[in-house]
Amino acid sequence: MIVGGCDVGSLTSKAVVMKDGKVLGAMLIKSKARPGESAEEVMNGACAAAGVERREIMFCVGTGYGRDRIAFVNDTVSEIACHGRGARWMVPTARTIIDIGGQDCKAIRLDAEGTVTKFVTNDKCASGTGRFLEVMARLLGVGLDELGELSVRSKNPVTLANACTVWAQADVIQFLNNGVPLEDIAAGINNAMAGRMAVLVNNLGIENDVCMTGGVAKNRGVLAAIEKILGLRLRAIRRHDPQLAGALGAALIAMDKTAGGVK
């Protein structure tokens, strides 16, 4: 049976098409002003990648900010549950999941069965989110993906405002004016980000194994900084793109629902 998952986020929208527990196709696009449009486009893309027709999808679950505006889904489920489910599929031993998305970050704890037992998310400010990194990368004049590479070379990371994106920007400008090497600023940015995240995860309470999903999971510098602060190795995600965890989870929940399961 073919099922779908569609995650319409604030910055990106993702869709996954699965059949019998295997991913047939997936797609990620920048979100549009209207969630409904994003959903249509990304789902069409995923179907095309999977080589299936939209009508072949027997059950589709929507998640993300825009989930209530998706016309074609059969059901909606919260992002927390979807990210938990998706991460568990990618790392079957995961009990703690760190997810850093475009405008929020969450830490989720699962029990042995994969049910969400507790979660925490950031409040309000964009600091500690993907958006924070985007703003900072632009200030440094480097690409988002370069930020991680740069920071690895740092010998003397700066201490950066981590509570507020606007103040952190002011700090970065000050450091640039003072001629601080880019890699030290980049490392400061990643440390600030990791520091915010570590507070959230420690507040939740860590249980091994820990993995990280969301777009920021692709940033080597942030990963390394989080590992250092938490004093543990994050389980690497290889089974699929960590940014698709929410959509994957949605598709997996769709599969459960059609099988009459409750997960």
Add this chain to the structure above:
Amino acid sequence: MRRALREYNFDWMLYSTYDAASKLMAGTEKEYARALRYIPYFSGMIDAVLATGEPGLSFVKTCAEYLKNIVTARERGRKVAITSFCFSPVIFYAMDITPVCLEVMSVFLTFTYRRGSAEFLDFCNEAGFTETSCSSQRGSLGAYLAGIGVDIDMVVTDTPGVCDTNANAFAFAAEWLDRPFFQLDMPPLLKGERYDRYHRDDYRALVAFLEAQTGTKLRAERLAAVLDELRKQDGLIAELEEMGRLVPSPLPPAFTLMNYAARFLFAGMKPCTDMLQSMVNAARENAARGVSGLSGGAERLRGFFCYIDHYTYNMRMWRMAEDLGVCLQGNILSRNWSIDAPHVRENHMEDSAYSIDMTDLDSMIDSVAIMNSRMPMIKSIRGPFDAPDMWLEDTLSLARMYSADFVVYSGTPGCRNTWGMLKPFARETEKAGFPTHIMYSDAFDDRVQSWDATRARFEEFLRVRRLLV
């Protein structure tokens, strides 16, 4: 908090750092210079403090001794109390209780490590405490919550009615650590029979609490010994404050810190007296020669910090003052409200001050109660800022008396009580003729605003207001 950090005992870490620092001068100059290379984020502070000579050395030794008292408290059979900088420790010393002043411990940390107190601050949040709370307590409280400091027996504070975030940190700590809690509560006004009685009743309840915790009665001769020492200290502080009025001021910038640190650590105890005495001696020498206490020798400006200082690593705030030729005229913490203090006499504020009556145990307890209600912040941040005896009156009278060229606010974003009215307050100080600069940084956490940015903005203020041309 990194797991690795939890492997270190917090108090021992600080004690060994300051103890080693206190011995740095024992070697040759070459050895000293070599040693500083190994402590890049502490060397600036050590250098700045030791540059003041005997007083500086005495300061570092006093810090080491305070920390030694903490690490050895258990083996000496002492009860340990977490407390606040604005709570006079005399009562603890009179009752053989070892105080652990959270704000002081935070400063030890921020002065010493580049990372500052970041991870201890964060640990409090991990434990469920708010990140918007004041960093001055959180900076070290995290260590005690994490269980890597000395075992705490009780939590004692006197900030309810003065500062919520401070009082709340202590209440949270007591609950988290499951330890007995006592608060001295402060009404919004300072003077008058009704207020005096409240302060005294409350303080007696404190004494009863401490007696219950220690299982011993407060003895008159012990309190008398401590208060006797305190009176000597008040005399020395008065002399220092009087010399601070000279132009140029003979007091080195670091003296502002050392003045209040001595009292927060050891009010009523010999190390505090010795340290103040050595500061007075050094200042007298400068005064006799008519020279500025600034290392550059030239006093270009006189600045009054109306709240607290900035405690970033390496004492960079004090070193900046040295660089710019700014004579620091103290802050809210460095003022003493003894009846003999020069600003009390000058402004005829005797009824706002305290005096020590040694007649008997009762009169001594009453005296300490009133003295405690005049501690920094406790005295002047309790009521509306423009009420008599409160922040504006104190700031203006002190800034005038010390011929300040400008006023600076440095604090923490956790400070509801000052940020709640800082804008109208600064408007009033400006109106009174003092260019006023507000630092938006956190005195204990460079992650709110880096010191580089804080300094750049301060220098910009001096330029824009044509104070430094």
Add this chain to the structure above:
Amino acid sequence: MNARLIEAAETLNNEYVRRWKEDGGRVVGYTCSYAPDEVFHAAGILPYRIRGYGAQETTIGDTYFGPFICSLPKCMLQLAGGGAFDFLDGVVIVPGCDSMRRLDDCWRKAGQDMAGIVPPFFFHFAVPHKFADYTVNWFEGEIRRLIEAVERHFDVRITVEALRAAIAAYNRGRALLEELELMRRLPEPPIAGAEALSVVIAGAAMPRDAYNDLLEECILELRAETRRLQGRRRLMLVGSASDDTALVRFLEGDRALVVADNLCFGARFHNDRVDDGPLDPVRALAERYLRRSDCPRMYGDYRRRLEILTDTIQSASVEGVILQNIRFCDLHGAENGLFERDLEARGIPCMRFEREYGPLVETGRLKMRLDAFLERIDGKRRTA
């Protein structure tokens, strides 16, 4: 639902206030539930709880308050600056917390820039932070100071008899509110949390006798109500001051019900009585208001508050607790951290979040968390 109560709760200068003023009555506003309404009632003055309800921005608030301050007093000042409280003849500032304490300073200073926004009677009313013999003595003195100031300024006499009558009137209101609370806790309640909050808020915005009558009417109507709210997840709302029915409505949606709360605009300050025996009425007021330690401003009394919560959770069959605090409200924020630790350990799901006081904006993220929280409660139901 009684439309007059809703109107009183949702309009600052509501019909009752307008009529009171038209009849030559005077109104005194206060900022915190530790202010004894009975004193004003006894003086023939309408006590009115100042709120920030309806403020759409904080431009005036931000002019005087610093950036790291709770948005509730900022919204209050915003409304005051815009003339929304021009009907007040007096203001009593209660330093319930530091942010609220500084409303005193900021309001007065704003009054220097905006003529007429500071009423002629402006009183700073202190409340100790703990309950002990000597703190009650002091607080009794503070109430007497307030009484004297009111008598002097408004040229009235506050007699012992009038105070006793006021205590009786307010106790009657408290008894009725308690009845309302019990109805909320029924397995299938006839009233939603948002409506109940309106009923409670109205009490602080209209004359007490009229309120008591309306409340009685409302309770009779609810008893007769055949509509029952079924199958909802049962929530309890705890934390910083909230008089925003829109927030409660949002949390309830069509899947949940706030069946109990511990809020200073909510039930927190109504589930006890002022001693109406032979005790001196001022002493009785001091005892009652200070003993009510349901606010974390009363330091060192957390355990008792935890018990209040767990009792309520049990009696109202609460399935999940929502712990919210306004940003920079560290008193509730930190206490919420402790509640979360202790309630979760007792198997009660908690959701903790930080918000701004004021218009309900940016609900997307909150909805995501709420949905996940309700899913968690569902999961618990399934495994029960």
